């Protein structure tokens with residue numbers, strides 16, 4: 567049941583802290599505080615590349631994974647949505663690792679893309695919530711997202727569980743490749759273990775996010791902006807808004823705005839920005855200033871460290887808890903998912919069963 571929540575989506579949003587914690591428990595040895603993976607079908611020290619494929623939100627999780635794997639583990643990553651990957655016959659480097667991400671384990675395009683990677687000789691690592699699914703049966707190794715059943719059609723907790731697995735995978739590959747020493751691993755593991763309590767804190771901002779939703783609910787179009795690993799979070803936020811509130815939303819890398827979408831900006835097109843403190847903060851802030859100078863209404867998600875400078879230019883600012891920059895995408899995701907939920911409530915749409923959508927897309 568819904569445990570007293572109004573919708574499964576609301577209940578599942580509230581499960582973020584639990585699910586992140588359960589997934590970490592599966593992947594981190596509490597005694598050594600090291601990431602421990604099952605036997606891998608490739609040698610992580612010498613694997614030359616990874617090819618990631620997935621659909622929808624799972625694909626956006628993969629984009630975050632790509633930023634992490636390339637930056638922290640220095641592993642080159644190809645990534646594509648499954649419906650493209652399966653037909654475009656990309657040249658795959660022999661010995662590469664195929665990585666699939668799926669909540670259901672049954673998505674037709676992802677399953678077909680997986681088979682094409684296998685046919686090209688790639689071993690398959692799947693990040694799955696349904697551990698007894700078609701994809702699970704055909705994978706060489708499965709890393710489970712311990713999210714429990716997800717009933718709401720719009721994915722919430724499965725997404726942060728996917729990010730949790732990808733973060734642990736990044737640490738293990740970085741260690742094997744020698745790009746992360748023991749101290750570095752300890753720092754990133756501490757950041758991950760800190761997440762469940764920080765994720766729970768996001769829910770203390772419910773009133774502020776509801777207030778932000780009143781502006782979003784009046785719009786016909788919304789722009790989502792982010793940089794670095796905040797860019798796929800913007801994509802996730804925009805998808806969630808479209809899915810359940812039927813408001814058109816588009817995500818852009820903040821630096822791309824001046825190459826086109828800035829022409830859209832006026833008071834009727836609010837901008838939702840993910841702008842956590844960190845190395846990209848100043849760059850993102852200056853993009854937001856440009857938008858504001860053109861009359862855009864800025865709705866920003868930052869953290870304690872960015873709060874002062876963001877609230878100086880934004881109409882509304884949500885100050886999420888400050889976490890290690892590595893794990894900011896998880897905290898920011900919870901913020902933008904709640905915003906979509908609150909907006910859909912104001913619009914009066916069917917939150918758990920949005921029109922035209924199915925939970926598991928088993929047709930091409």
Ligand code: F6R
Nearest residue numbers: 622623624668669670673720721
């Ligand atoms: C978004 C959403 C979809 C799924 C996509 C992949 O909220 O739910 O975009 O993420 O259909 O589904 P799975 O993960 O089951 O392969």
